[in-house]
Amino acid sequence: MNKKIALIMIAAVAVLLPAVAVADVMVSGQIALESFHHHNAFRFQPGPNYQAANSTNSIGWISSTDGTMGTIDLEGSYYVQTEMINVIDLNFALSNPAAPATFMGLYLNISSSDFPSGTIMAISTSQISFNILESTAVTHYTAGNSPISVNAASPSTVVAVDLSENPHLLITGFVPTQTLYISFVLPPGMYAGDSAMLTGQFVALA
Numbered sequence: 001m002n003k004k005i006a007l008i009m010i011a012a013v014a015v016l017l018p019a020v021a022v023a024d025v026m027v028s029g030q031i032a033l034e035s036f037h038h039h040n041a042f043r044f045q046p047g048p049n050y051q052a053a054n055s056t057n058s059i060g061w062i063s064s065t066d067g068t069m070g071t072i073d074l075e076g077s078y079y080v081q082t083e084m085i086n087v088i089d090l091n092f093a094l095s096n097p098a099a100p101a102t103f104m105g106l107y108l109n110i111s112s113s114d115f116p117s118g119t120i121m122a123i124s125t126s127q128i129s130f131n132i133l134e135s136t137a138v139t140h141y142t143a144g145n146s147p148i149s150v151n152a153a154s155p156s157t158v159v160a161v162d163l164s165e166n167p168h169l170l171i172t173g174f175v176p177t178q179t180l181y182i183s184f185v186l187p188p189g190m191y192a193g194d195s196a197m198l199t200g201q202f203v204a205l206a
Contacts, residue, residue, distance in 0.1 A: 041093065042092050045061075058076075059184070061073075078189060082184075085129065092176060093177065106172075107147060107201045108170075111166050112196060117162060118162065122136060124158040124159075124180065124181045124182075124183065125178075138160045145168075163196050
């Protein structure tokens with residue numbers, strides 16, 4: 001497998017009070033996490049269908065040393081479209097859910113993508129079927145536009161984006177221990193050396 005999405009996470013918690021801004025970030029190699037005296041606000045890990053997809057050599061997960069982040073290795077096929085549902089979990093893990101906040105959001109940004117057009121990533125608030133994945137329209141992104149909105153408060157939210165467009169997303173409405181599910185559609189072909197960077201920033205405003 002040689003098509004990779006590097007999950008380089010910036011899990012920074014920003015708390016804004018009058019004339020005060022706090023954002024502690026610790027950068028280490030390819031993985032960027034918030035300072036260790038804070039909690040990990042979110043993490044990625046293999047999802048419920050990961051093992052089935054992994055057994056076909058369509059996806060691999062290389063965990064970081066602390067298990068919270070890592071690298072996704074995706075591999076398409078020359079002649080068929082590859083679809084994988086609910087293969088990666090995005091878990092929220094807020095250490096102080098009772099803390100007051102006027103806004104909480106997770107920004108997910110794709111950059112440096114050289115994936116072919118039609119390489120789709122879908123984020124959903126519930127586990128989805130192949131029919132739902134196939135029938136969900138892609139929300140296209142143009143550089144400079146506002147982030148694509150993902151409403152995690154609705155149990156039926158499914159948002160699909162084309163990774164070749166370097167989309168930016170903003171997830172809101174989540175609860176402290178919620179899990180979102182990530183699925184993929186890979187167009188026919190082999191993608192030796194293709195990759196993209198996925199960075200994330202958690203923001204809470206008081």
